[in-house]
Amino acid sequence: MTLPPSSERSTSVRPTAAERSSSRRGHVQDRLDPAQGRRRAPPRARRRPRRQRGPGRLHRAVLGLGALGGELKDGTDDTFILIGAKDAKNIAITGAGTIKGGGRHFIESDTGYIYRCPNARPFTIFFIHCEDVTLRDTTFTDAGLWCIRLTGVDRALIHGIRVDTDLKYPNADGIDLDRCRQVRISDCEISSGDDAISLKTCEEFPEYGPTEDIVITNCTLQSTSSAIVVGVDAVADIRNVTVSNCVIRSSHRGLSVNLGQEGDFENILFTDCIVETRHFADDWWGHGEPIYVTAFPWHDKVGKIRNVRFRNILARSENGVYIAGFEPDLVSGVVLDGVRVELDRWSSWPGGEYDRRPFDRGEEIYQHVTSGFHIDTATDVTLRNCEVVWGSVQDTFGAALEAIDAEGLTIDGFRGEANHPEVDSAVTTSTRVGAAG
Numbered sequence: 493m494t495l496p497p498s499s500e501r502s503t504s505v506r507p508t509a510a511e512r513s514s515s516r517r518g519h520v521q522d523r524l525d526p527a528q529g530r531r532r533a534p535p536r537a538r539r540r541p542r543r544q545r546g547p548g549r550l551h552r553a554v555l556g557l558g559a560l561g562g563e564l565k566d567g568t569d570d571t572f573i574l575i576g577a578k579d580a581k582n583i584a585i586t587g588a589g590t591i592k593g594g595g596r597h598f599i600e601s602d603t604g605y606i607y608r609c610p611n612a613r614p615f616t617i618f619f620i621h622c623e624d625v626t627l628r629d630t631t632f633t634d635a636g637l638w639c640i641r642l643t644g645v646d647r648a649l650i651h652g653i654r655v656d657t658d659l660k661y662p663n664a665d666g667i668d669l670d671r672c673r674q675v676r677i678s679d680c681e682i683s684s685g686d687d688a689i690s691l692k693t694c695e696e697f698p699e700y701g702p703t704e705d706i707v708i709t710n711c712t713l714q715s716t717s718s719a720i721v722v723g724v725d726a727v728a729d730i731r732n733v734t735v736s737n738c739v740i741r742s743s744h745r746g747l748s749v750n751l752g753q754e755g756d757f758e759n760i761l762f763t764d765c766i767v768e769t770r771h772f773a774d775d776w777w778g779h780g781e782p783i784y785v786t787a788f789p790w791h792d793k794v795g796k797i798r799n800v801r802f803r804n805i806l807a808r809s810e811n812g813v814y815i816a817g818f819e820p821d822l823v824s825g826v827v828l829d830g831v832r833v834e835l836d837r838w839s840s841w842p843g844g845e846y847d848r849r850p851f852d853r854g855e856e857i858y859q860h861v862t863s864g865f866h867i868d869t870a871t872d873v874t875l876r877n878c879e880v881v882w883g884s885v886q887d888t889f890g891a892a893l894e895a896i897d898a899e900g901l902t903i904d905g906f907r908g909e910a911n912h913p914e915v916d917s918a919v920t921t922s923t924r925v926g927a928a929g
Contacts, residue, residue, distance in 0.1 A: 572614040572637070577622055584626035591616065595636030595661055605773040607660050613637040619645055621700065627653055635664045639684070643670040644700030650677045659716050661685035662775075666715075668692060671700035671728065677708045686776075688713040688743075689720045693728035693755050702729040702755075709736045714743055716776045719767075721748040724790065724850060726755035733760045740767045745778030745847075746807065751797050751822075752790035752850050760800045769809040771841035774857065779847035780811035782833060785870075787822035790850040796822050803829045810837055812880075814846050816868035818853070820899065824871040828878050833864045835911075836883025844888030861890035864908055872900040880908030893919045 574593060577583055585591070593616035601608040613636035619625055625648040632639050635657040642648055650667065657664040666682035669675055670692045682688040689711070691703050703726075713719040719740040722730055740746050746767035751757055767782040778784075783805065787797050797817075805828075807813075813833060817823035837843060846858045846866065860866070864880030867873050873895075880892035889911035895901050898921065910916035 572612055573618045574614050574616050576615075576618045576620070578620040579622070580619070581623045583619070583622060583624075584628070585617070585630055586626060586628045588629055588631075590631040590633060592633050593635040593637075593639060593657075595634045595658065595664060598636045599661075602660065603775075605660065606662055606775045607658070609636070609662065613663070615639075615641050617641065619643070620697070621645070623647055625649070627651070629653065631656065633657070635661070635684075637663050638665040638668045640666065641668045641670065642672050642675070643694070643697055645669075645672045646674060648672065648675040650675070650680060652679045654680070655682040655684060655688075657684045659683065659685050659714070665690050666713075669703055669706060670694045670725075671697055672703050672706070673701075674705045675707070677706075678710050680711045681713075682711065683714040685716050687718045687721050688715040690718070691722045691730055691733065692725040693730060694725045695727050698728070702731065704729070704731045704733075706733045708734070708738065710738070712739045712741070714741050716744055716772065717778050718745040718748040718750070718784075719743045720762075721745070721750055722757055722760060723748070723750040723755075724752045726751065726757070726795075727753045728755045729757070729795075730755060731758045731760075734763070735761070735765065736763045738765045740765065740769070743767075743769050743778070744772045744776050744780065745769060745784055746782040746809070747802065747805070748778075748781075748784040749786075749797060749800055750784065751787040751795055754793045754795050756795040757797045758799050761803075762801065762805065763803045765805050767805060767807040767809070769807070769811065770839050771810045771843060772839070773841070774847075777847060777849050779845050779857070780809055780843075781814045781846065782807035782809040782811070783813040783815075783828070783831070785815045785823060785826055786848060787817045788848050788851040789818055789853055791852060794818060794822065797824070797826075799825045801827045801829070802831055803827075805831045807832065808834045808836070808883075810835070810839060810843060811846070812863050813865045814868075815866070815870050815873060816846075816848070817870050818851075820869060820897065821871055823869070823873075826870060826872075827874045827876070828865070829874075829876045830878070831875075832879045832881070834881040834883055835862065835864060835889060837886055843886065861894075862886075862888050863890050863894040864892045865894070867893075867895045867898045867901065869897045871898075872902075873898055874902040875904070875906055876902075877905040878907070882911050885911055891916055891918060891920045895919075895921045897923050 621644040655666040664685040666684040892908035
């Protein structure tokens with residue numbers, strides 16, 4: 493295994509970052525078993541404006557539920573990075589060894605579906621403003637927070653690694669790319685309690701610009717939240733992303749473009765993927781959607797999504813494809829070409845819902861009959877040679893395709909019927925005044 497030189501390898505990396513107020517929860521509310529009913533996750537607190545913090549001070553992680561966590565915040569006692577580097581060039585972690593993040597030492601209790609943990613937990617790997625980074629052939633286990641976080645990194649290769657975190661561990665993402673450029677992720681196996689691969693532009697490091705020119709290919713992924721997500725922590729742009737030849741199994745959400753802040757997302761391509769998603773506890777963001785493209789404001793502002801493509805996707809799921817925006821023109825130019833969705837039920841968790849978190853201007857978990865494809869308040873969406881197959885008849889299943897306020901919708905070569913064809917049409921379209929939901 494090759495590590496950075498001792499001058500660059502430290503557990504006390506000291507970046508200049510914006511101070512965050514306490515905004516996310518580190519503890520989890522108890523949840524009931526599905527057979528006994530369930531409680532909704534509590535709303536997230538609004539974050540306050542940040543002020544810049546001078547260099548040379550320690551920092552720690554502050555986190556909450558869902559797909560998010562790992563913000564930097566002032567601290568005076570400890571730093572929470574296992575292996576870190578800043579302003580380094582030509583650094584690598586390679587070889588067939590195992591790096592253990594020690595996450596098990598931060599578990600306070602087990603609610604059954606998610607652990608309770610303290611706010612302060614360690615990043616396993618955190619590289620900041622580095623160039624020419626290589627991670628290859630190494631196994632990473634037992635993460636207590638984001639396992640591999642790259643922030644402001646130019647040119648990185650992540651190849652053949654294995655990330656194995658506890659599937660009940662909140663915020664234990666596999667790989668997080670934050671304001672990075674020219675990154676290739678290939679031939680990796682990731683099983684994580686939160687997002688397996690997440691692309692971000694976090695607020696702490698505005699000086700590092702957008703995330704762009706990212707290639708993800710030939711990976712096998714499992715997540716209790718999203719297997720691959722573009723967003724949600726994104727106050728700057730994310731663009732020029734390709735995802736191909738990936739297999740996603742038993743995840744709460746599959747391929748996700750989830751915009752909740754000011755950044756714009758564009759030129760994102762998903763091709764030749766197999767996706768399996770299912771319902772699970774509401775503590776985890778997602779609701780079994782195999783494909784998910786949304787723009788809903790987390791706080792005051794939200795950017796736009798444009799030019800997103802899904803081609804040759806085979807999905808087996810408990811929920812349908814969900815494409816939606818809070819207002820017209822926030823989501824445009826989405827193309828689904830050769831997407832086959834087989835819907836069935838095999839878990840005991842409730843269906844007939846879509847998860848729109850983070851969203852502070854309406855119902856976060858949106859109760860609605862499940863369609864194979866659900867399009868709501870989106871512009872210029874194209875479905876070409878898409879198909880819906882039902883594995884069973886369910887009260888919560890509806891049309892093969894439902895479109896609401898979908899201006900410029902194009903449907904070509906669509907196959908499939910309603911789950912209840914005797915009472916419902918295969919394709920339904922409607923308009924309404926106002927935002928989605």
